[in-house]
Amino acid sequence: xxxxxxxxxxxxxxxxxxxxxxxxxxxxxxxxxxxxxxxxxxxxxxxxxxxxxxxxxxxxxxxxxxxxxxxxxxxxxxxxxxxxxxxxxxxxxxxxxxxxxxxxxxxxxxxxxxxxxxxxxxxxxxxxxxxxxxxxxxxxxxxxxxxxxxxxxxxxxxxxxxxxxxxxxxxxxxxxxxxxxxxxxxxxxxxxxxxxxxxxxxxxxxxxxxxxxxxxxxxxxxxxxxxxxxxxxxxxxxxxxxxxxxxxxxxxxxxxxxxxxxxxxxxxxxxxxxxxxxxxxxxxxxxx
Amino acid sequence: xxxxxxxxxxxxxxxxxxxxxxxxxxxxxxxxxxxxxxxxxxxxxxxxxxxxxxxxxxxxxxxxxxxxxxxxxxxxxxxxxxxxxxxxxxxxxxxxxxxxxxxxxxxxxxxxxxxxxxxxxxxxxxxxxxxxxxxxxxxxxxxxxxxxxxxxxxxxxxxxxxxxxxxxxxxxxxxxxxxxxxxxxxxxxxxxxxxxxxxxxxxxxxxxxxxxxx
Amino acid sequence: xxxxxxxxxxxxxxxxxxxxxxxxxxxxxxxxxxxxxxxxxxxxxxxxxxxxxxxxxxxxxxxxxxxxxxxxxxxxxxxxxxxxxxxxxxxxxxxxxxxxxxxxxxxxxxxxxxxxxxxxxxxxxxxxxxxxxxxxxxxxxxxxxxxxxxxxxxxxxxxxxxxxxxxxxxxxxxxxxxxxxxxxxxxxxxxxxxxxxxxxxxxxx
Numbered sequence: 001x002x003x004x005x006x007x008x009x010x011x012x013x014x015x016x017x018x019x020x021x022x023x024x025x026x027x028x029x030x031x032x033x034x035x036x037x038x039x040x041x042x043x044x045x046x047x048x049x050x051x052x053x054x055x056x057x058x059x060x061x062x063x064x065x066x067x068x069x070x071x072x073x074x075x076x077x078x079x080x081x082x083x084x085x086x087x088x089x090x091x092x093x094x095x096x097x098x099x100x101x102x103x104x105x106x107x108x109x110x111x112x113x114x115x116x117x118x119x120x121x122x123x124x125x126x127x128x129x130x131x132x133x134x135x136x137x138x139x140x141x142x143x144x145x146x147x148x149x150x151x152x153x154x155x156x157x158x159x160x161x162x163x164x165x166x167x168x169x170x171x172x173x174x175x176x177x178x179x180x181x182x183x184x185x186x187x188x189x190x191x192x193x194x195x196x197x198x199x200x201x202x203x204x205x206x207x208x209x210x211x212x213x214x215x216x217x218x219x220x221x222x223x224x225x226x227x228x229x230x231x232x233x234x235x236x237x238x239x240x241x242x243x244x245x246x247x248x249x250x251x252x253x254x255x256x257x258x259x260x261x262x263x264x265x266x267x268x269x270x271x272x273x274x275x276x277x278x279x280x281x282x283x284x285x286x287x288x
Numbered sequence: 289x290x291x292x293x294x295x296x297x298x299x300x301x302x303x304x305x306x307x308x309x310x311x312x313x314x315x316x317x318x319x320x321x322x323x324x325x326x327x328x329x330x331x332x333x334x335x336x337x338x339x340x341x342x343x344x345x346x347x348x349x350x351x352x353x354x355x356x357x358x359x360x361x362x363x364x365x366x367x368x369x370x371x372x373x374x375x376x377x378x379x380x381x382x383x384x385x386x387x388x389x390x391x392x393x394x395x396x397x398x399x400x401x402x403x404x405x406x407x408x409x410x411x412x413x414x415x416x417x418x419x420x421x422x423x424x425x426x427x428x429x430x431x432x433x434x435x436x437x438x439x440x441x442x443x444x445x446x447x448x449x450x451x452x453x454x455x456x457x458x459x460x461x462x463x464x465x466x467x468x469x470x471x472x473x474x475x476x477x478x479x480x481x482x483x484x485x486x487x488x489x490x491x492x493x494x495x496x497x498x499x500x501x502x
Numbered sequence: 503x504x505x506x507x508x509x510x511x512x513x514x515x516x517x518x519x520x521x522x523x524x525x526x527x528x529x530x531x532x533x534x535x536x537x538x539x540x541x542x543x544x545x546x547x548x549x550x551x552x553x554x555x556x557x558x559x560x561x562x563x564x565x566x567x568x569x570x571x572x573x574x575x576x577x578x579x580x581x582x583x584x585x586x587x588x589x590x591x592x593x594x595x596x597x598x599x600x601x602x603x604x605x606x607x608x609x610x611x612x613x614x615x616x617x618x619x620x621x622x623x624x625x626x627x628x629x630x631x632x633x634x635x636x637x638x639x640x641x642x643x644x645x646x647x648x649x650x651x652x653x654x655x656x657x658x659x660x661x662x663x664x665x666x667x668x669x670x671x672x673x674x675x676x677x678x679x680x681x682x683x684x685x686x687x688x689x690x691x692x693x694x695x696x697x698x699x700x701x702x703x704x705x706x707x
Binding site: 049237 | 321325328329331335338384386395398399400401403405410411413415417418420421422423439442443445447454465466469470473
Binding site: 293294297298299301302303304305306307308309310312313314326328329330331332333334335336337338339340341343344345346348361364365367368369370371372373374375376377378379380383384390392393394395396397398399400401402403404405406407408409410411412413417427428430431432433434435436437438439441442457459460461462463464465466467468469470471472473474475476477478480481484485487488495496499 | 508509511512513515516519520522523531532533534535536537538539540541542543544545546547548549550551553554557558569570572573574576577578580581582583584585586589590592593594595596597598599600601602603604605606607608609610611614615618619621622636639640642643644646647648650651668669670671672673674675676677678680681682683684685687688690691693694697
């Protein structure tokens with residue numbers, strides 16, 4: 001009788017384990033949704049410790065301000081990576097404009113062209129900067145490898161007009177800008193392989209200060225370039241954007257999302273732990 | 289003659305361009321530079337023009353499906369065609385600058401659609417973490433350990449749990465990760481160089497195929 | 503709550519896409535097809551206004567730079583791809599573009615191989631234990647990972663053990679990559695939730 005009871009109990013437990021292990025994925029989704037949603041109603045994170053790779057990117061923009069030199073930003077991202085890369089772009093622009101550093105924007109990803117133009121205009125407006133004098137967006141061009149090589153010789157070789165159709169020679173900001181030598185820093189913000197192209201076709205030949213802002217997914221690929229010195233700084237995902245915002249003293253969407261990021265990560269870790277415990281519990285029962 | 293035009297001419301163009309651009313890397317001489325400037329400008333224009341191939345191909349496919357009464361998705365295909373033509377016409381009429389209807393459609397229709405589609409991945413990764421991430425072997429243990437440490441290091445709570453978590457995560461990224469990624473990078477470089485050489489020297493002709501099938 | 507109709511359109515489209523999480527449904531399909539159509543239409547205009555108009559049309563028609571007829575013809579030849587009889591003509595412009603990969607050969611060898619090998623062998627060993635360990639990981643680790651990918655010799659004996667070390671380092675790297683991927687995916691969701699809560703509903707600031 002006792003053996004039968006135990007066997008029934010085991011079957012019952014196994015049933016439960018199987019039920020939880022094969023839980024409807026939509027229940028998992030609900031947990032994820034609330035983990036990201038609810039922290040927005042909590043106090044936001046306001047301080048975050050910076051890492052050396054983000055600090056060096058920040059320092060290069062500061063140096064550009066001291067040397068009165070422009071920076072170039074490649075807005076090579078589109079809406080698919082907006083949440084990760086837009087806070088970085090905004091943080092770079094705010095920092096540059098607040099220090100009166102002129103910015104030249106370029107783009108090699110057609111789906112991100114209007115996004116880059118709108119972002120530059122919007123942030124420039126916050127700081128009262130004028131298009132053509134304090135910043136300019138050159139628009140989209142295909143064949144990034146060729147354009148990156150041409151930028152080392154003369155920006156006019158690839159760009160005849162800017163995004164608004166104004167001739168390059170009529171843009172005051174570009175009067176004293178010819179090639180990479182006239183920029184203190186070149187930044188590529190992208191979720192594609194574009195940051196590598198900047199190294200292969202730009203840094204390698206023309207040797208300029210280069211920083212990449214990449215999606216967290218591709219972050220690990222770029223560490224070798226950091227160690228080899230081909231890249232001076234690296235921003236990876238929303239956390240790096242938050243670090244940059246913290247350093248610049250102007251909080252944005254990067255920092256705003258850190259509480260949700262925290263709870264999202266904790267939820268995933270809990271899922272991994274629970275999933276493994278249940279898996280091994282069922283395996284033990286199967287052996288029995 | 290036909291085979292010469294079909295096979296030999298593309299091979300000769302690739303070989304000639306390949307040798308010239310290879311030489312340009314080592315000889316940025318003024319004469320070489322002038323040719324490069326002209327050719328690269330043409331290539332950028334041709335790159336823009338080649339978008340037409342994709343656009344025409346897509347239009348043909350969706351048009352055929354829209355006209356096919358047996359296709360259960362024909363009405364969706366019609367919607368795609370209307371949106372495609374509509375967006376293009378609006379762009380040509382209003383221009384693409386700030387404040388135009390074209391820009392508004394990008395920011396308020398295309399942007400939310402694309403970014404939301406990619407945000408669905410957060411739910412899938414949660415589901416995968418629960419169902420598939422199993423600690424079965426030592427290698428899986430290493431992977432799991434690195435993943436959890438990096439995950440914790442990316443949030444402020446990680447440092448609150450232990451001051452060592454960000455330090456370990458930085459070490460993982462800067463040393464074991466650099467060694468592994470560098471090997472992968474070198475491997476990819478060898479592969480891409482070999483592929484480029486095979487195409488330029490005409491050993492691999494597979495790129496020159498598939499015409500008439502789109 | 504927002505009174506801007508564009509924000510409402512964005513919010514409704516966001517919810518249509520999220521509806522896919524429940525199950526595949528006509529609303530999601532509608533959103534999907536609208537996206538495909540709009541993005542292609544967008545591409546047409548961006549390419550015209552940013553590339554073809556300033557670099558081809560205006561110089562050719564207004565400035566009479568007739569040399570640009572050549573890239574124009576090359577671009578037109580691309581369209582022969584749709585012809586089953588004359589499709590081979592489209593190989594010529596393709597060959598022209600592919601030929602530029604000649605530059606990629608030395609550039610890639612230099613940036614992705616030589617500079618990386620240089621950074622590996624020039625790694626500083628320092629005096630303390632951690633510096634020596636770290637330098638060893640970079641040097642031996644890179645070599646062992648390369649051996650792991652080298653299949654022309656059997657992975658047995660010493661080679662097998664070195665390859666095993668390489669595979670462990672790769673696992674650590676993939677683990678770090680997974681950790682970062684989690685962050686990336688959650689960030690994307692944060693972006694959309696923030697849009698709904700802040701821009702649309704106005705319940706957070």
